[in-house]
Amino acid sequence: MHADIHWGLPIILYFFLAGMGAGAGVISAFVLLRGEGNANRYGGHSFSIARIGALISVPMVGIGTAFLILELGSFEVGNYFRFLMLFTTVTMSPMSIGSWLLVVFMGVASLYALSFLKPDAASGDANDGTRRTMAMLMIPLGACVAIYTGVLLGAVPSRPFWNSPMLPMLFLFSSLSTGVAAIMIIRVFLNSESEGKEAEYRLAVSDFGLIIFEMLSLFLFVLFAFLMVGNSQDAILAIFSGGLASTFWIGVVVIGLLLPALLEARFLTPRLQGGAFAAPRAMEMLIPAAIIVGGFILRYVVVIAGQVTGPVGL
Amino acid sequence: MPYDDSKVLRRDVLKGTAVAAAGAVAASTLPTNAVAATAANTVQYAMVIDARKCNGCHACSVACKTENNVPLGETRTWVEVIEKGEFPNVSRNFLPRLCNHCSEPDCVKVCPTGATYKREEDGIVTIDKDICIGCKYCVQACPYGARFINPISGTAEKCDFCLHRVKEGVVPSCVNTCQARARTFGDMNDPESDVAKLLATEAVTTLRTEVGTKPNVYYIGADHTDPKTDPDQYVRIETNRRQQERV
Ligand code: SF4
Ligand code: SF4
Numbered sequence: 033m034h035a036d037i038h039w040g041l042p043i044i045l046y047f048f049l050a051g052m053g054a055g056a057g058v059i060s061a062f063v064l065l066r067g068e069g070n071a072n073r074y075g076g077h078s079f080s081i082a083r084i085g086a087l088i089s090v091p092m093v094g095i096g097t098a099f100l101i102l103e104l105g106s107f108e109v110g111n112y113f114r115f116l117m118l119f120t121t122v123t124m125s126p127m128s129i130g131s132w133l134l135v136v137f138m139g140v141a142s143l144y145a146l147s148f149l150k151p152d153a154a155s156g157d158a159n160d161g162t163r164r165t166m167a168m169l170m171i172p173l174g175a176c177v178a179i180y181t182g183v184l185l186g187a188v189p190s191r192p193f194w195n196s197p198m199l200p201m202l203f204l205f206s207s208l209s210t211g212v213a214a215i216m217i218i219r220v221f222l223n224s225e226s227e228g229k230e231a232e233y234r235l236a237v238s239d240f241g242l243i244i245f246e247m248l249s250l251f252l253f254v255l256f257a258f259l260m261v262g263n264s265q266d267a268i269l270a271i272f273s274g275g276l277a278s279t280f281w282i283g284v285v286v287i288g289l290l291l292p293a294l295l296e297a298r299f300l301t302p303r304l305q306g307g308a309f310a311a312p313r314a315m316e317m318l319i320p321a322a323i324i325v326g327g328f329i330l331r332y333v334v335v336i337a338g339q340v341t342g343p344v345g346l
Numbered sequence: 347m348p349y350d351d352s353k354v355l356r357r358d359v360l361k362g363t364a365v366a367a368a369g370a371v372a373a374s375t376l377p378t379n380a381v382a383a384t385a386a387n388t389v390q391y392a393m394v395i396d397a398r399k400c401n402g403c404h405a406c407s408v409a410c411k412t413e414n415n416v417p418l419g420e421t422r423t424w425v426e427v428i429e430k431g432e433f434p435n436v437s438r439n440f441l442p443r444l445c446n447h448c449s450e451p452d453c454v455k456v457c458p459t460g461a462t463y464k465r466e467e468d469g470i471v472t473i474d475k476d477i478c479i480g481c482k483y484c485v486q487a488c489p490y491g492a493r494f495i496n497p498i499s500g501t502a503e504k505c506d507f508c509l510h511r512v513k514e515g516v517v518p519s520c521v522n523t524c525q526a527r528a529r530t531f532g533d534m535n536d537p538e539s540d541v542a543k544l545l546a547t548e549a550v551t552t553l554r555t556e557v558g559t560k561p562n563v564y565y566i567g568a569d570h571t572d573p574k575t576d577p578d579q580y581v582r583i584e585t586n587r588r589q590q591e592r593v
Contacts, residue, residue: 038482105480109500127458190489346571
């Protein structure tokens with residue numbers, strides 16, 4: 033079988049960026065709402081964490097969506113606005129639902145980000161009401177944006193690698209953990225060493241939890257494909273042998289999951305035993321960087337593996 | 347089954363008046379719209395391909411490319427080659443392929459714009475070029491590799507059973523050209539049609555039934571599609587797309 037790769041790098045980048053942006057938006061809204069009642073929960077930094085997430089969410093999803101449009105056949109031949117046809121109808125296609133979802137998400141996320149835009153924005157200012165309302169909408173909307181890409185791929189029986197109910201869950205947890213990682217890495221660059229460690233600890237804990245759920249989803253994804261007979265079993269072999277195997281095992285499993293999980297566990301454990309959470313600055317950069325790289329490679333492997341495999345037989 | 351030329355209409359280039367005549371006569375075998383079908387019996391065009399008769403001449407692929415101006419490197423219908431066995435016990439068989447005009451088409455289900463749709467009046471699955479955005483979702487979703495993106499229009503394309511001909515009461519170009527008479531076309535819901543008669547009397551199979559799209563292209567004698575033999579002794583050569591590099 034020769035492989036026709038119809039969805040290449042632009043789509044992979046879209047899945048990755050939209051996932052990370054939506055994840056960052058969800059985390060931002062979550063931290064904002066959770067931090068309100070308890071100023072010490074994030075060491076007094078809940079507002080600044082939420083602000084980073086809010087401000088990166090829109091450009092990430094926006095740039096991702098631009099990549100998506102770039103790869104449309106109509107755009108490639110110069111029909112630059114043909115994609116607007118998406119918004120003349122609503123169908124039950126996951127892509128149609130996803131497009132409308134993106135529009136709503138972008139609207140809400142933009143309003144949410146705007147409420148943080150002023151340099152002196154703070155909790156309790158004039159925008160507080162909008163900010164809170166938008167934050168409540170951001171959580172379900174962001175989760176849906178993260179999930180729908182997995183549903184979109186999973187909906188087609190012609191691609192047995194994708195055709196799994198675990199794929200949306202895997203994409204959700206990957207989106208959330210890359211979202212936290214994006215916030216973490218920006219904080220490292222913005223803040224000096226003296227920043228409160230409580231916030232870093234909180235982010236690391238949630239990130240660790242998300243990675244564990246991501247591992248679990250990935251494990252179940254692979255396990256169920258293996259337990260099936262025929263098409264799915266055959267397709268999952270694409271990540272065990274051939275060119276994608278090393279990319280998957282090194283890129284996704286080792287760099288994206290095991291390395292950050294082990295490092296985070298290493299720095300979280302002392303705190304659980306009554307000590308302090310103290311990760312060196314280099315580690316504070318390495319951990320989220322590894323998660324983000326792993327998140328991209330996950331999308332790459334899934335999108336390509338789905339297209340180089342197909343139903344067995346005729 | 348003996349070939350009955352009176353039932354299958356072919357555009358006869360030798361007779362100047364044949365086109366109009368064919369259109370008129372055709373109404374009996376190829377209903378052109380829903381009016382021709384009774385409420386209880388909707389039209390579903392189908393094709394029966396007798397793989398025993400196909401000798402792999404590719405005339406259908408060529409006729410289709412000419413008829414539909416199919417771009418270089420792509421095909422709407424093609425002939426696959428399946429080789430089985432180990433020397434000296436070997437066989438080489440052919441398998442003409444095209445869109446199956448499925449009754450539960452996945453391509454229609456996934457199309458976000460409604461550009462791909464199944465015509466209610468005759469069951470033909472086709473694409474509205476003016477709506478398609480070229481998102482390639484349908485290309486991914488078709489379990490039969492029937493679709494491609496036309497590099498010139500940037501829109502999805504595939505076999506449409508020569509809708510422009512069928513509307514005029516003429517059979518699709520591939521059926522018209524097949525010198526082995528391997529392809530038979532017609533309304534499978536009309537008991538008098540050739541396809542209905544073949545379906546009623548011959549053992550037929552469809553491809554990849556497990557994906558559940560309910561194909562409407564049927565094969566006679568296509569047991570060489572069953573790959574349950576030793577993979578070392580089974581070679582399937584796809585001929586539908588320009589050879590591409592593996593990833
Ligand atoms: S064969 Fe493919 S393109 Fe044709 S109707 Fe079925 S799913 Fe659609
Ligand atoms: S490529 Fe065109 S026909 Fe196919 S799913 Fe997209 S919009 Fe529909």
